[in-house]
Amino acid sequence: MIYFWAFVVGGLICVIGQIMFDVFKLTPGHTLSALVVIGALLDGFGLYEPLIDFAGAGATVPITSFGNSLVHGAMQEAEKHGLVGVLTGMFEVTSSGISSSIIFAMIGALLFKPKG
């Protein structure tokens, strides 16, 4: 059942992105930045975690989950260390996305030539 909801919820988040591309004529940069902020806001209101429980990868794979993870990491540290935790905790949960992007980009640049 979770596979079905992963497909549907993930697909729907992408449809929101497509509407931002085609109807609002936003660039990918604007669209993805907006989605990240939306993900952060939803976690601020405590709405993103239930979505993850419900749709699994349908909520963790889209870029909105990046915003969610950042707020989560910040809140976890802030509970322990107060306001300074907001700064120190941010990348705790979401480390894989950034580090793997950088590492694989470097490996990609070493191995591949652009194809056009």
Next chain:
Amino acid sequence: MSNNQKKQLTPVQQEYQKLQKQREIKRPVVKNCIKAFLTGGLICLIGQLISDFYIYYFDFTEQTAGNPTVGTLIFIAMLLTGFGVYDRMAQFGGAGTAVPVTGFGNAVISPAIEHRSEGFVLGVGGNMFKLAGSVILFGVFSAFVIALIKTILIQWGGL
């Protein structure tokens, strides 16, 4: 973006733009949304399979499987980008390939591959975040503001 500028257009310009709009090939919004839905849904489904793989065969839980899943998806994005396949998938899938984390990976990997001709330090290093930088900036900054507000409300308001 549009309304403010439209008020500054001369009558001739406004008239031309109306004429041009009639000839402009309209984006097939519904078709694009369907393609985005299918492509994005499929990528998330694959993400779910990978996640379950990590939970059953390695020692991850539902909460912690997110990290290796994302790493694996970005690895796949590297291969697809490097072999020149990702951009063709994206012309079909649109937001379905851009919104999942694979799109983020592609946004970092493609300029890295492209700018190798300018060397690794200035080319690859200097251009790597040219597309993904705004996502990181707005993600981090909005998370900062939200977490700050929430923390203050909790500490002082007993949320």
Next chain:
Amino acid sequence: MLAGHRTWIFEHKPVILSTGTVGGPFEANGAIPDDFDTLHADLWLGQDSYEKAHKVLFEEACQKAMEKGGIQKDQVQFILAGDLINQITPTSFASRTIGSPYFGLFGACSTSMEGLALGAYIVNTKGAKYLLTGASSHNTAVEKQFRYPTEYGGQKPPTAQWTVTGAGAALLSDSGDGPRVTSATIGRVIDMGLTDPFNMGGAMAPAAVDTIEAHLKERNVEPSYYDLIVTGDLGQIGREVSMDLFKKHGTPISEEQYQDCGLMIYREGQPVLAGASGAGCSATVVYGHLLNRMKKGEFKRMLVVATGALLSPLSFQQNETIPCIAHAVSIEYGGDQLT
């Protein structure tokens, strides 16, 4: 001689002695591969960057033009050429190899006719005996600079165009046999307030219409004087909108005589969306395909109107609109010509 405000009539009718056209793999698969002198199987041309390959494209086009015209490079007085890359480095570096005195030009995709107009003026006033002019573009080098890295998954809308990988060069002289440059009308910068960098055709059409109508008025000819009025790269949308404008202004240009290089170079089935574009588009199609047809006698008089969009990636980010320009040059071969 100046006719009207911005049209030159070339009394001595400079001759296009020979031309050189070079293309890439996409063009080899296109509609007019036989009209290219050289076609390359990949985008690298044996170089280690797209920009260096771009330089080689233009070098080869010039060398072919000189070879076919029987001229050595030290006989060429001037090179007038340009491309779309920052600071027109590919053309400048190619001119370093060729070695002749050099005017670097920037007219975006209108550079080919900007160069032909200026070159014809110089030859007509006895300022040069032999002169090379041309333009070039390289698909992935242009995408890298203006849009996104080539492997980036950005979805292009149906109004977008495909940049030609190609170079076209023409050798002009004051004597000899060949198609003759008879007049030129220089374009003004026209801006209708459009902002979408993925819809160049729509932005450039008013500039083409402005230059064409000025040319017809100042040269004092009816559109029927020309067998062919061909634009550089308006694409499907730009061509249709400009036809609408001609009808609105009462300029009698027919569908058959009004063509676009961007719609000629590729076949159906190639993923070019609204058509081809790039400084190399008009250069390769005119200096190859169209002049070949003219020399075979298929038509006698054509007006080439190369169109350019004068934006940069930065201007778009600063919310600027897209100003455009179009330069028209008339080329005639056989048949009665106006004096």
